[in-house]
Amino acid sequence: DLASDLEGFEDLQRRLAEALVDDPPVTSGEGPIFRAGYDPDLDGLRETHTSGLAWIAELQARERQRTGIPSLKVGYNRVFGYFLEITRTHLALVPPEYRRKQTISTGERYVTEELQEVESRVLSAAESAATRETELFAALRVSVADAACGLQALGQALAALDVLGSFAETAACRGYCLPVMVTEPVLDVHGGRHPVVEVNEGLGRFVPNDLQIGGERRIMVLTGPNMAGKSTFLRQAGLLVLLAHAGSWLPAESARVGLVDRLFTRVGASDDLARGRSTFLVEMIETANILRNATHRSLVLLDEIGRGTATFDGLSLAWAVTEHLHETPGGGPRTIFATHYHELTELAALLPRVFNARVEVKEWGEEIVFLKKVLDGRSDRSYGIQVAKIAGMPPAVVSRAREILANLESGEFGVGGVPRRSRGRSAPPPPPREQITFFEAPVPLPFVAKPSPPDRLRDELRSLDVDALRPLDALNLLAEWKARHG
Ligand SMILES: Nc1ncnc2c1ncn2[C@@H]1O[C@H](COP(=O)(O)OP(=O)(O)OP(=O)(O)O)[C@@H](O)[C@H]1O
Ligand SMILES: [Mg+2]
Structure with a gap:
């Protein structure tokens, strides 16, 4: 198909080669467009023009000799056109047929009838030549326009060849494979x-990874530390599918790609403040769009949705989104969901088509080594603080963050409801007593567990020896408590 679109332009090519100069100007009026010999009229006008100019060019030498005035010069300006200029010292020698045109400080300027004639011939020839070129150009355009359909097909064919050529070159240089396209998802x-x-x-330093999605393995919950390679893996899947559908070879050893009806991504953070959309709102609008439109033939890539809001809201949304995708008719779209909500990995035990994958790292004392290898199974740590350290966070902030993390992991609240996360050796000094602290604020804080009031029933229960109790006594005791507390 492509080959036939590339043929049949010999006639047009010959006509253009005969008509146009080797390096035509980009716009008309900026220099000659047509070759000598293409149009006799144009050639005649150009001849008049150049011979007139040559006559003027020789005029100075001729007139100097004829009049004996050595300072005689031929000049040109926009107002008077061509003139003969003679300095004061030689004014006496000026021949009678010279007509004075302008006086200047150093002498006089003159014209002759003949000079004016030649000049007007030169100018009108130039003008007529330009007009003739415009006419010829319009006619040439019309004749090229007749071939427009063929030229457009030629353009398309060249573009297709260009794309296929770069696919082939990239595949050869970078060791790509030919994917097998199938209809099942x-x-x-x-x-x-x-x-x-x-x-x-x-090349050669990137860690290759496998990916198997389909059948019962439909929704991948991908966990792993920061910097582990989750986003890269997720985008890689999208790019491979896109390249395969565009007809390219793929950066892989082998690939079987089921046709995809649409590719949905929710990746990166963006906002649209000018249109009144915050980062989180944009994220939710896009996710809602995915849930409304994804089918069991789609590919859905979700990179950390829900992180732009409070942890519990985000986790709950992420959880519900995964459930919704899982219940999409036909078994849910092929989905990769990268997340730091490690709780989401529990979905694999609850929903049959959800499975866990993690990006592997190795701990090396305080350090971590990123292996960039994606394996089945879940990860339960994010190593965010180690990554912050790598990023050059001040050491004091890193060690303080470690303290707070330890506090959080050992239970959030201490006796009296004081959050433990604030304690630690490097905690900021407590505020002076007269200043009320946030946690002593008079407003009741719903999340602070209050110390329990004295409780008689609990004391009695604690001191009760159940083994020594007769059934009748037990019943009586129960009746007494019911009367007192019930
Ligand atoms: N398979 C790989 N081989 C080599 N380098 C990789 C590989 N995957 C990712 N990387 C490198 O690791 C860096 C971090 O990867 P990526 O952004 O995907 O991590 P992430 O797990 O999404 O981190 P975060 O949780 O912080 O978003 C990338 O910039 C990339 O250069
Ligand atoms: Mg990421």
Whole structure:
């Protein structure tokens, strides 16, 4: 098909080659467009023009000799056109046929009848030549326009060749494989790589990963520390599917790609403040769109949805979104959901088509080593503080964050409802007593557990020896408590 679109332009090509100069100007009026010999009229006008100019160019030498005035010069200005200029010292030698045109400080300027004639011939020839070129150009355009359909098809064919050529070149240089396209909703990639990150990392240094989605393994909950490679893996899946559908080879060892009806992504953070949309609102609008439109043939990529709000709201939304996708008719779209909500990994035990994957890291004392390897199973730590340390966070902030994390992990509230997260050796000094602290604020704080009031029933229960109690006594005791507390 492409080959036939590339043919049949010999005639047009010949006509253009005959008509146009080797390097025509970009817009008309900026220099000659047509070759000599293409149009006799144009050639005649150009001849008049150049011979007139040559006559003027030789005029100075001729007139100097004829009049014996060595300072005689031919000049040009926009107002008077061509003139003969003679300095004061030689004014006496000026021949009678010279007509004075202008006096200047150093002498006089003159014209002759002949000079004016030649000049007007030169100018009108130039003008007529330009008009003739415009006419010829319009006619040439019309004749090219007759071939417009063929030229458009040629453009398309060249564009297609360009794309296919770069697919082939990239595939050959970077070791891509030919994907197998199938109709069932699967995605089966061995040794897949991210086509852009692999180039940035340096070819051969990128860690390839497998991906198997389809059948009962429909929704992947992908956990792993910060910087582990979750987003890269998720985008890689999207790019591979996109490239496969565009007809390209893929950066992988092998790949089986089930046709996708739509590719949905919820990746990165963006807002649209000018249109009154906050970051989280944009995220929710896009997620809502995915839930409304994804089918069991779609690919859905969700990178940390829900993180832009309070932890529990975010987790609850992420959980409900996953459930909703799982219940999409046909078994849910192929989905990768990267998240730091480790609680989401419990969904794999509750929903049959949800499975867990993690990006592997190795702990090395205080440090972590990123292996960038995606494996089945869940991860339960984010190592956010280690990553913050790598990023150059001040050491005091890092160690303080460690203290707070330890407090949080050992239970949030201490005796009397004081949040434990605030304690620690490097905690800021307590405020002076006269200043009321946030946690002593008179407003009742609903989340602070109050110390329990003295409780007689509990004391009695504690001191009760159940083994020594006769059934009748037990009944009597129960009746007494009921009367007192019930
Ligand atoms: N398979 C890989 N091989 C080599 N380098 C990789 C690989 N995957 C990711 N990387 C590198 O690791 C960096 C971090 O990856 P990525 O942003 O995907 O991590 P993440 O798990 O999404 O982190 P976060 O939780 O902070 O969003 C990337 O910039 C990339 O350069
Ligand atoms: Mg990420």
